Amino acid sequence: MLIVKDIQVYYGAIHALHGISFEVQQGEIVTLIGANGAGKSTVLKTISGLLRAKSGDVVYTGKSLRNVDPHNIVKLGLAQVPEGRRIFQQMTVLENLEMGAFIRNDRAEIEAGFEQVFQSFPRLKERRKQLAGTLSGGEQQMLAMGRAMMSKPQLLMLDEPSMGLSPILVNEIFSIIAQVHQSGTTVLLVEQNARMALSIAHRAYVLETGRIVKSGDAKELMDDDAIRKAYLGH
């Protein structure tokens, strides 16, 4: 479904990704794990077109995304929940969800989307008229996910959805990710919380300073000694 081929990405003179290759099959949950600054967010931003690879390619359902603008990449069925939520603080919860549905035009479908999001996140329903900036961190994460779901993506990319959340909320967010996956969405999950990520994913790639240093079945990586030491804390 998604093939990332040997991408080299720079921020000016800073060489952030040194030839990254991986793929995501339809129906999978794939996770990219790695420490701070490994390049995880850079990978997602390159896929969604916010950054451009100097060389290499991103191919989605057989189509190269090299020259596709970010707003058109969304239309192909890729949605990203960015790191730090990046919700529109000065807009209401409902308006944020409407923006998530920007590429859709069928009013009935959009309404159905709201209902679906409110079913997953009942708390957003109560707060739908509230400015998004007044939500708690956890609620903002829910909104960011709900907003991405509004575009009805085939592939949902999440950048550290557990960041800054309490363990209970992390569990809640991960069970929603599982639900979204169950309903037929392919998931590419970036996480520093390797334990949670590996427990939900089918396959994983480990990123270190802009390179993939390990990949494989998530369960196997969970038992890998080096991984346990570096990312699971024992």
Add this chain to the structure above:
Amino acid sequence: MTFVNQIINGLHVGSIYALIALGYTMVYGIVKLINFAHGDIIMVGSYTAMVIMTELTGLPLWVGLLIAMLAAMLVCTTFGVVIERVAYKPLRNTQRIAALITAIGVSLLLQNIAQLIFSPNSLPFPVAIRVPPVAIGEMTISFITLLTITVSVLLMLGLQAFVHKTKIGKAMRAVSEDRDAAQLMGINVSTTISVTFAIGSALAAMGAVLYSTAYPIIIPTMGAMPGLKAFIAAVLGGIGVLPGAMLGGFLMGVAESLTNGYISSQWGDAVVFGILIVVLLVKPSGILGRRTSEKV
């Protein structure tokens, strides 16, 4: 003149400042650029209206004025959108100062083109409205004043409805707040920016025609003063915040009018700039501004 009359005069000129200020503030909100050429869009609007009204002599004057308004809006919108595409868009991802200097360049370019076409001398703006003043109770208000305030307020309400109720209006707010996140929603940022320049320029065109109806002398550098005052109004109200520009415009107009009436007309401009300095010292983000000081 009574105090109330001074206030009403202030609201008259203030509503024009507000219309122009909206263009500054919307553009700043979305591309973080002080568009120094915005004042000259007023000049473009006034000259366009002047040409149309001079050509359309056969029609009743108010029909001519109406057509002139529409023509000015069309021309100014085109100028605004083209200027953004040609001059600012290529600099979108460079340092801000580059676009700022370019805006000053565009401003000078427009003024010089106007001088080439219309000469550097002032020209009379055709007087279109010869309606007696309207009596409200004890007071009489000039018809132009009434028209200006009404049209401006309607345009402002329309703009508020646009940015809160329409899809593209909401997209404008989204792009203003977080351009990358907006792109991730599938919003075309370039289109949204063009729409913003279009609306800002159309409002400036209306401001231009109303301004020139009140001060019927036009000259290629005429945009500088109302442009500067509208910019101050935008900063005063909180740049990037639409209601701030409206409030700032009205406050500026009233302050100017009261100074002219009770102190001296020579002090009008000084007071206006004085207010700006005070506000910037007390609350740098402006009266309704949200973000703490963001340096330009």
